[in-house]
Amino acid sequence: xxxxxxxxxxxxxxxxxxxxxxxxxxxxxxxxxxxxxxxxxxxxxxxxxxxxxxxxxxxxxxxxxxxxxxxxxxxxxxxxxxxxxxxxxxxxxxxxxxxxxxxxxxxxxxxxxxxxxxxxxxxxxxxxxxx
Numbered sequence: 001x002x003x004x005x006x007x008x009x010x011x012x013x014x015x016x017x018x019x020x021x022x023x024x025x026x027x028x029x030x031x032x033x034x035x036x037x038x039x040x041x042x043x044x045x046x047x048x049x050x051x052x053x054x055x056x057x058x059x060x061x062x063x064x065x066x067x068x069x070x071x072x073x074x075x076x077x078x079x080x081x082x083x084x085x086x087x088x089x090x091x092x093x094x095x096x097x098x099x100x101x102x103x104x105x106x107x108x109x110x111x112x113x114x115x116x117x118x119x120x121x122x123x124x125x126x127x128x129x130x131x
Contacts, residue, residue, distance in 0.1 A: 015085060022079075080102055082109075
């Protein structure tokens with residue numbers, strides 16, 4: 001197997017960073033709404049504190065696991081297929097490199113088989129991702 005060019009690795013890290021930021025932003029929206037409810041006095045401080053704790057234990061950790069990998073092809077392709085990243089803004093070189101992963105996720109989505117957090121797990125031995 002040939003090594004991925006450094007330029008492509010940098011691009012994948014950039015796309016992964018953008019996807020991580022967008023997914024985290026989306027995950028924070030309900031928490032921001034909870035802060036607004038708290039400011040209006042609609043919920044107690046203890047309830048807001050519980051929501052913060054639940055948030056901290058959930059989305060940020062899941063996103064860390066998803067994007068903290070040396071194999072960024074799967075999470076970036078997943079972000080493209082699910083609309084987290086705009087496919088039109090991804091370089092042709094990156095899309096070509098990700099084509100098989102994009103097809104994989106498009107096929108799963110077409111079959112109604114894909115969840116929002118549906119990501120293969122890392123297979124350390126082969127350096128690939130699998131479910």
